[in-house]
Amino acid sequence: MPRPGSAGLGDLAQPMLGNGGYDVTHWDLDLRFTDDLSAYGATTQVSARATQALSRFDLALVGGGVDAVTVDGLTATWTRTATELQITPPRAIQAGTPFRVAVTVHKPVVTVASVWTSRSVTPTIARQDDWVETSFQPSGARRLAAFADHPAQKAPAAITLTAPSRFNAIANGELVGSRRNTTTTTRTFRSAEPLAPELLQVIVGRFGVLRSAGPGGVRLRHVVPRGRARAVAPGLRIVSRGLAFLQARLGPLPLRQYGVVAAPVIAGGELESQGLTLLWGRGLTGQGLSWGYDGTIVHETAHEWFGNSVSPRRWTDLWLNEGHATYYELLWGDAQGELGLDRTMRQIYERRAGSLLARYGPLAAPHGSPWGPGLSPFSNLVYEVGALALYALRLEVGDDTFTRIERTWVARHRHGVAGTDDFIALAGEVAGRDLGPFLRPWLEGRTVPPMPGRPDWKPAARA
Template sequence: MPLTRSRAGFHRRCAVAGTVTAAVLTLVAAALPAPEPAGIGDRLFPQLGNPGYDVRAYDIAFRYSGDNSKPLSARTKIDATVTGDGMDRFNLDFAGGEVRSVRVNGLPARHARAGEDLVITPAAPLRRGTPLRVDVRHTSSPSTPNGGWLRTTDGLAMANQADAAHRVFPSNDHPSDKAMFTFHVTAPRAVTVVAGGLPAGRTRAGDNTVWTYRHMHPMATELAQVSIGRSAVVRSQGPHGLPLRHVVPVAQRKALAPWLDRTKEQIAWMERHAGRYPFENYGILAADAQTGFELETQTLSLFERELLTSRSYPSWYKQSLMVHELAHQWFGNSVTPRRWGDLWLNEGHATWYEWSYGAERGGPAVERRAREAYRQSDTLRKRFGPPAALKPSKEGGKTELFTSMVYDGSAIVLYALRERIGAEAFARLQREWIARHRDGNASASDFMALAGEVSGQDQTAFLKKWLYGERTPPMPGHPDWRTR
């Protein structure tokens, strides 16, 4: 059918606009230096995070074929605000798939890869304070080395900590830039999809189902969770009506039930110590996979199914690990470190509550575990660095974050502080820390300042020795304790 005059004019204008945009992009790209990876200067992960913008929200869609070895088709939309002046280009962290197209504020944008960054050149420079909307169509590969996708016996789950989220989706992959998240996952009808946050819709699309989940609180990229598999979803209620939602392999539902049932009491126990649970729901994702770790993904903690069903571990030990990951919902997820060097705040507190809960359930006394950790501390400091100044990776190596120093070595910092300021002040400090920094980021300096405020005495010099010293300081109240 021939075009009408108005329609013909519209198509000519679009063609001209497209030609002009392409020409502008070509000129801009030619004038700029070669793309390079960027970072915000984190001492442990120098090239993670990106300057120049602040992400407000991610809207991420995956299409899963049913084969967990094949790349997923994906689309990541990012809603941000420009914080830099006159930016001709900007970077996203992305190293886990192919990029098919990029649009910035509705217009096509050039893109190039540089290291583990996606370098984007928009049609026009970006001005401070203006909206930045990025739309990336890409793939997301479960086979990326050190990637965030974890292959299970019947599907996939995410394990993005510490630096793997950008191998799943384009992002500002640093905990300092928390944002809201929405996930849409299209998968075969026989598959169940559960993500962190609350369900926000489920629709049929031919032989597939489209599942949507939305977080109600900001989240760091490393804490995202999407589970795809032949799973059962077990629902119940926790304290004050909190929705509990556990995701388990269908065949293991009965075997896991006694462990899932403990979650309600564990949340109540944590609330007595740290205040009300900070999110919209909680649950355990028991994955049929060998990982060697458990992970505090926000509102849906990842566990190896075998850990919970195995008879090789005593009950108190398994329960204490459940509380460790639960405690992270307060310490690490709600209050998130400003830099990776502040990780001791997450793991020290989670380990402290792990010790405390385990002791109440038949495990070793807290003092016994603290004394043993103290004895090992100088050896660990020499090998890995002190709790708040871990050694960065050697050239080409991977930073060793999750070692005994960041767990036990950080927990004894808290034990020392409690011995110094007393149990009552220490308890107030825990609750005030969460109340003051909820849904935000905080640092070691923030914690030292609050410890002084709560205790009525400056604790900075005391805590700096424990957090940054090459040697472990004397333990208050225990002059007989020795390091080896």
């Protein structure tokens, strides 16, 4: 008996994100900007396979106007809630059957200023003057267009951008086609690797693309606004050094091509958009590096392994993204002689971990973010205590075993989806003993466990 697919995946941190009843096998986004970049039309085509007989199913969509919805080319009926587009196909979809849904919407591009001044505007697609960028984590893609907007539903993707020909445009993946129309240019990018909508990046503006060979056979592709190549060269050199540093510890980058965007403005913070990391252009200058921006560069690059290639099963697994990225950021700082890893870890352990756990914990079930609406899982907890838990694991199992755990984790779940229980199981398998009794207090408790081998470290008495 066909029945509706669930409206969300039941993610504790983001209950309405993602959609049940089908697996996404490919998605396709076609974005068409107006001449002044103030608005766009977008068509998403989601190819999926039904995991149950479906009388109805959802995609996520917030705001904008819906122009058309089809399922396998036939007009479908639809209704909307604040966050969901509920689609009823002309006939029920049988379990196991592939189908394709296409949704066309139109929306304005919000200004960067409105993102900054309004607490109600969450990151999405934003514009300042002749520059457009996107920032979607964790739930902004549904503000751009209709998506199955959850990292566990990532899939290979194609992104087609049509923008006025006086601008350049770029997205994740490889450029596979470019066509000049009367006043616009259409470019198509293809990501053979699965791409989560939250990691989509779209840049339109006056920029050049700097290509070169990077470490480990990676092809570099950086997006640099016109006239800024010399200024951001120091930061781009750190990108290469950071890539080499991370590959030496983690194995090959999971992508053949990597680059950063030296953005003139950041609407919603730096973002590890896949293969095309959004960074603040000024941070990449000599002055920015003197402020310590190199750590941010390495942090965001580390996400290509942790968060992008190995996607969180649920947003409650966010510590696996941010804890790892922060750990390798600190390890990089340590190797540069900038700040000692042990000293930083001790400070977090003694001064901050207790209050962060009490306020936003447990680590693998975070809640109550100060940064986002509702139950956003983002807070200092997942960054700082996430890194601390990994550091504790390293002290518990020793450097060699820890390195093998890390390398096995990113290799086994390459371009996959994995969660906290998977990490505990894999760590135990590599170490040759059950690490649940050690890791679970760190991940599931709200107080600070003892630090192995550091009996003199004392968390603050007050939580």
